[in-house]
Amino acid sequence: MFRVVFDRDGRNVFDMNVGETDINQGISDLAFEATETAVIYDGSEQYSFSGVAACVADRNTYAVTK
């Protein structure tokens, strides 16, 4: 279980616990670096229409669904 928090201009706008995390796309080393591509999603296939795809090199893709 992970908790994901997103703030804009110091104000929390999104806060959610997620049960499944794809550790193969950036946070497997528990060092979530800006240069890595990370996709967090609800267990659906990464490369599917219903999932979230990492498509662009060296640019982060973040996604959380529930």
Added chain:
Amino acid sequence: MRSSFRMSAMRSSFRIFEGKSGEMIGRVMRTGEEEISKLSFSHNEAVWFRDKIPEDGSKYRAELWVPEEGGEFEAVILDAFNVQGVSFAYDGEFLTTFDLSKYPDLINYCPVYLFDKDGVLADVVGKYSLISHSVTFRGNRSAYFPCLVYITTGGKGFLSVPIIGDQSYAQQLTGSREVTVRYFEEGEDV
């Protein structure tokens, strides 16, 4: 409905915590110049980010979120490439190839979809080839344009994705939730 189209400085922070211990295991902070901020949109209303690639060489990003639990929704960010497909016969069937060499940041095998004025072909997906810098679909698909599609669906959700295409927009495909959409020029990660 409220919207803003002025440029303004912004800062975003994305953090991940381990659920049990509360330990922060990842953090990205970013600054940028916000170009579009739309605080709500209704079912099927598209929020357009751009209709051509900016010539300033900057990197752009779109963020979309539904912060509270509620009715089921599906929201999409579509990033489309203004590229004409070339159809040809091969081994008894038609194929259509789109040259995407103009977009060098694409990842090998990333999923590419097709769209036209009626929307995205949901059951047709191609895999981008970094060797040929192109994507090929079965059939004559020259009437369509290739695109990247990012979706969040459920009771609440969040997306933050890079925008690299010529034409890009966000749209709530199902549901009637209030969705926040922002498009901005990326600054430095801090």
